Amino acid sequence: MLLCLFAGSAFAVDPLPFRDAAEEARFRELAAELRCVMCQNQSLADSNAPIAQDLRREVLELMQQGKTDEQIKAFLTERYTDFVLYRPAMSGSTLWIWIAPPLIFLVGAVFVFVLVRRRSSAAAATPASKDGDAW
Incomplete structure (x- = not known):
């Protein structure tokens, strides 16, 4: 029972040390534009893969070194x-x-x-049935 209680902390993500809210907002915007190279359909911000965690740390380090978003994207590309x-x-x-x-x-x-045109012309070419004249 105790193992189940503490198992959640094993999957906790290490928080990144942002300097201020502006840096965090810039990081989140940039991480949303980058794809996790392992997950393929998840952004860097959404992925829990180990390589995504490493890339998030690396992106933050590059940001704190004064690199622009374009320089960071060029480096990762x-x-x-x-x-x-x-x-x-x-x-x-x-x-x-x-x-x-x-x-x-x-x-x-x-x-x-083309499919709709063929069906409509086929329906127009079909003669009316004699049962329809019984009214």
């Missing part, structure tokens, strides 16, 4: 590629990320349009 950014800069290697969603939407819209 150099180390972990553009994958670490939720909104990577448009470049030759990330162009497909920006083009694929609208292209997929457009292809889907054309497919639905």
